[in-house]
Amino acid sequence: MKQLLFVSLIGVLFFSGCSESKPIDYAKNETAEQKAKRMQWWKDAKFGMFIHWGGYAQLGGVYKGDTINGIAEWIQFYKKIPAEEYATAIKPFNPIKYNPEQWAKLARNAGMKYLVITSKHHEGLAMWDSKVTDFDIVDFTTYGKDVLKPLSEACKKNDVKFCTYHSILDWHYAEAKGDSFPLYRDKILKPQLKEILEELDPKVMWFDGEWIPEWTEEQGVELYNYLRNMKPDLIINNRVGKGRDGMQGMNKEGAYVGDFGTPEQEILSNASKLDWESCMTMNDTWGFKHGDSNWKSSKTLIYNLIDVVSKGGNYLLNVGPTSEGLIPQESIDRLTEIGKWLKINGEAIYGTIRAEHYKEGQIIRYTASKDNNTVYAISLEWPGKTFSIKNYEPEENSKIYLLGYAKPLSWDYNLSNGLIIDIPDELQLSENWPCQYAFVFKIVGQANELAA
Incomplete structure (x- = not known):
């Protein structure tokens, strides 16, 4: 059995470099151009799958017959x-129906370009075969198998980028x-x-639990640099430090x-x-969570x-798999x-940029091609016989x-009325629509400088 040996800290221990060469301070020295290149695949991807899965799935939000009011994890x-x-309560965790290939295919077919799974949530259970501690899915639970390694391999096979979530907060230790x-940080978190x-090669490290008082921005900077010195192209979210301004998620003013x-x-x-x-x-x-049936519609x-x-x-x-997997x-x-919608309209999503005007009224949204020569006008309802912007x-x-319809559409434009697109009679029956829910018009042109 693997043993976790805690030793006394002599003085103040902190992160050491990952090689004999002097570590690079990526947090300070990366140029805007270098960052843009590193982030490009992620910015093009637009859509990813989040998976929250751990020992808490064994309980499903219920403990000793009592269902909690809050979130299951x-x-x-x-x-x-x-x-x-x-730990005793989650030890029987045994997801015998887990099929990583099916999960990766589900993400791919849904149009998701990357997948982020909990490697360790706040409960402290490692979901891979960790050599650092016995409190992992292989050594501790009934299942006794690594779930992350096969998922990372399935993602590569299905052209879905594999990424991991990791909690800084830990209730187990x-x-x-x-x-x-500092002992936990240096003997468990960092290793x-x-x-x-080294073993799973994630493309993104998605941190959480950074709100604990023990964690500081300085530790976040050290951890950011430590990880990127091992994997320079790694993308790391802002929860590695202390910059996040509440649930709205963006950083507070200042350098974080x-x-x-x-x-x-x-x-x-x-x-x-x-x-x-x-x-x-x-x-x-x-x-x-058992009984959580408040599902958002497609x-x-x-x-x-x-x-x-x-x-x-x-x-x-997000998806939350069951204890069976x-x-x-x-x-x-x-x-x-x-996935059906994206198969028709993905051109308006993947690899696009924020348009000069991102919305018009309540039912029209815009995206644009990277060269800004093409705009995608997305109507959140069927426009009827004409579509005007x-x-x-x-x-x-x-x-x-209209994406999903092969023929070009007739249109007219003038400064007073704007653009009016005629929609053919054959499309007025809903069964003839190219898709459901939202409809994308592909327009070669530029923003109207007179637009409000």
Whole structure:
């Protein structure tokens, strides 16, 4: 059995470099151009899958017959369960129906370009075969197998970039709070992160739990540099430090470490030039919870994706698998619908940039091609016989298309009325629509300088 040996700290120990050469201070010395190149795949991807899965799935939000009011993965906190008692409760975790290939294919078919899974949530259980501690899924739970390694391999096979979530907060180890925190940081947190980078090769490290008083911005900077010296192209969210300003997720004023903002369960009210990613659930909880049937509709989820992308962000949509290793059918159904929509309209999502005008009224959103010569006008309802906008002027004699319909559409433009696109009679029956929920018009042209 693996042993975790705690030794006394002599003086103040902190992160050492990962090689004999002098570590690079990426937090200070990376240029804007270098960062833009490193972030480009992520900015082009737009849509990812978040997976909250751990020992808490064994409980499903219920402990000793009592269903908690809060989110399932926080049951240890809400019920004030001592660490040893909680560990006993989740030990039977045995996801015998887990199929990483199916998960990766589900993400791919939903149009998700990357996947972020909890390597360790606040409960402290490592979801891979950690050599640092026995409190991992292989050595501690009934299942006895690594779940992250096969998922990382399945993601590579299905062209989905594999990424990991990791909590700085830890409820399992007594050393993870108070004056002993440096011991936990140097003997558990840092070595386990090193394992993840070396064994699983994640493209993004998505931190959480940074709000604890033991964690500081200085430690965040050190950790950011430590990880990037091991893997220079790694992308790390802003929760590695202390910059996040509440659930709205963007950084407070000042210089803080991290590559992108992380709004949680909300979408920015306006467009932003900064890199950001909105993480949201399909129902009310992140981890699986019995009885949580408050599912958002496919229409709402697609609207969220469009709204996020039009404002310059990424959309990280969560699933919470069961203790058996199954993603709920309600999640699968919604992801299937999103995938159908993206198969027709993905051109307006992937690899696009924030348009000069990101919205017009309440039902129109815009994205643009990287060269800004093409704009995608997205109507959040069927427009009827004509579709009218005033924010963009088509190039003279250009063709306008409704994505999913092969023929070009007739149109007229003048300064007073703007652009009016005629929609053929054959499309007025809903069964003839190219897709459901939202409709994309591809226009070659430029922003109208007179638009409000």
